[in-house]
Amino acid sequence: MNRNIKFSKAINEATDLCMERDNNVYLMGLGVPDPTGFFGTTIGLQEKYGEYRVLDMPTAENGMTGIAIGTALAGMRPIMAHHRIEFAMLALEQIMNQASNWHYMCGGQSSIPIVIRILIGRGWGQGPQHSQSLQAMFAHVPGLKVLMPTTPHDAKGLLIAAIEDNNPVIFLEHRWLHNIFGDVPEGYYLTPIGKARIARSGKDVTIIASSYMVLESLSAAASLAKEGIDAEVIDLRTIRPMDKTSILESVSKTGKAIVADLGWRSFGITAEIITLIAENLWHEVKYPPRRVTLPDIPTPCSPGLAKYYYPRAIHIVNNIREIFGLSTQTEKEAGLYQEMPLDIPNKGFTGPF
């Protein structure tokens, strides 16, 4: 039966279910049993599974990741959680030298089944070291899988799939998604890793997005529909391995593509997807693919600057309007204007996070 629950609750349910099904699954991270339940994702778990299986830890990201890898080597299935992606950067040695290479360098004798939950976000003055989008860096590395769910349904299904996967999986959760509601089945189910989702069917243009940018893409599609432009929105769900088939099928149908990513413009996810399209659909694409990204600069703190920094639905709308030979619009004209500051996810949000 489906319930309408929050993304954060869906993460909680997936963790609970996997820990119940398999005694080898355990969760570690600084503050995972904290009173707020790690943004609501771990509430009640330590009470149910104890201090060892829901493990608060020393502030030692690289060492603790190595320790998690060691337990994986000995048959455990660790889930590691980081409040911010910048803290996970301290653990890159263990993630990118050890975990990702392990299965290959030992000739397949063992692998490292670890899920690394990393929170990403935007706004509220998070600045250069609390808000980066580094999915492309992880996705560059063979041996890692990289997931970026958008809906509560997929958050639960993909986290279960990640925990059951025998490889290191980077699981990126956007803070602006934790409080969104969606239909989530009770009990066990899997969302397949490596399979995109058609978030909105359309025939005129394909918007390829992931995580929070899917929501901006859906808003953009609704605005464009008023002009008679029927956009298809693909929610990638998995960054690596990427669902090339779904992207190519959609773009070969619409002949027009725009990629919306949370990351920087250069050397990233958008470049990878546009190359994929160029390599495979050179003669079918009717207009040069476009991309909506962060500019290639660090994140500013001030809301006065941040409002020009983060891409939103209007940027997707105007790129597509240009493709169709229409003049660009303001957010008000596009029906996207909301009477609230741009550095929060909704009016009820009072920060910080």
Next chain:
Amino acid sequence: MTVQTDLINKLYYDMLRIRLVEEKIAELYPEQEMRCPVHLSIGQEAVAVGVCSALKFEDYVLSTHRSHAHYLAKGGNLKAMIAELYGRQAGCCKGKGGSMHLFDKSVNFCAVPIVGSTIPIAVGTAFATLFSNKKLISVVFFGDAAVEEGVFYESMNFASLKKLPIIFVCENNLFAVYSPLKVRQPANRSNLKIADGHGIKGYQGDGNNVMEVYNLAKAAIEKARNGEGPTFLEFSTYRWREHCGPNYDNHLGYRTENEFEAWKLRDPIKQLEKQGIHISEIEQMINKINKEINKAFLLAKNDQFPDESMLFEHVYAN
């Protein structure tokens, strides 16, 4: 034969075997058929043999770039190791790891060449024992440079916090490649005090005296197996040959010929010989070991390289 002479003979045999294997690698390396970096353990055999002889077969051992001695002492397969150095399909990692990545699940052994990186991984294998009823010990070997890495402190902190069954074994051979201790660590620094600061008892020993190594390791292992937590062991020792490769390199001037000769006089194998191993026994051992070594090299050289199809195998586990 007493238990003690049995032990001495075993320790001697294991050290001699490692020495002869490493010397054979050094002899054949110029043929350029072992096409990967090799870090030889000649001169440092006693720490590997003394510690591993006190372990059970299933205990975990994690090691470094200089891992041949640890692998063989832990009970690793000589044929699989030599084939791995030759990049052949019969190698312990099917040719994907080479000398710097010796893995063998059958003896719970892993080595990687990033300095200090296996220290937390070993703490992890020790931590996993808390979730199961297996009374397994983890040992991690590392050099004197690894104690300069952040993960060393992170690992000791957690091992002490959870009283984990792990032995930290520092092989202090005085150099990180060519860089001596004096440019890397203050003169009055004490690893034992650093361990003690984390609540971990530490001991120093002569790393070229295999009985001393064995006795210190045995006590630490018993303590760990009884649930009394980690121990830090630091052994002084010396590598005879260059950091990486088959040659001697004293002519480069980063260490003196006198220092080298003084350490050679403390050869761990010659020292144990003085405990009363007959020359006839030694000859028998050498013959037996050489047969085994020649067979391993012959098999490796005649083995196939991995098939091209193996290139894309093992990127992801099923």
